[in-house]
Amino acid sequence: xxxxxxxxxxxxxxxxxxxxxxxxxxxxxxKLEFQKNCAACHGMDGTGQNAPFMDFMKKxxxxxxxxxxxxxxxxxxKQVLTVIQDPARNRAxxxxxxxxxxxRYGMEVNEKYGSLDPRYAKEVEARILELVFYLxxxxx
Numbered sequence: 200x201x202x203x204x205x206x207x208x209x210x211x212x213x214x215x216x217x218x219x220x221x222x223x224x225x226x227x228x229x230k231l232e233f234q235k236n237c238a239a240c241h242g243m244d245g246t247g248q249n250a251p252f253m254d255f256m257k258k259x260x261x262x263x264x265x266x267x268x269x270x271x272x273x274x275x276x277k278q279v280l281t282v283i284q285d286p287a288r289n290r291a292x293x294x295x296x297x298x299x300x301x302x303r304y305g306m307e308v309n310e311k312y313g314s315l316d317p318r319y320a321k322e323v324e325a326r327i328l329e330l331v332f333y334l335x336x337x338x339x
Contacts, residue, residue, distance in 0.1 A: 241260045
């Protein structure tokens with residue numbers, strides 16, 4: 200009987216811990232997106248230093264850890280989202296050096312699911328939002 204109680208308590212503890220582990224996993228999505236799509240130019244830490252593509256760039260990439268500081272101490276979520284998505288092709292980041300990630304993510308979803316069905320547009324938006332939230336988390 201004691202073993203059964205211990206087993207039930209152990210199982211309950213595991214069940215309670217799973218959502219926490221899932222949330223921790225979700226928190227890393229933006230970091231993974233950054234490492235996969237941004238670190239080559241902005242560096243693994245987002246400062247733009249020691250980036251693998253640094254020698255091939257016409258100008259140094261901005262320090263992404265200082266976005267809030269450059270904006271009076273407030274991280275501009277919507278502005279960062281717009282720069283990454285660039286829906287109007289304004290090249291809001293100043294040049295065509297940075298890919299339009301909204302387009303790139305859209306193409307990846309299109310390849311994965313077939314024609315870009317509006318149902319999958321949320322996946323594109325979610326990936327970009329995770330990246331925006333990750334950038335917010337690395338502000339100095």
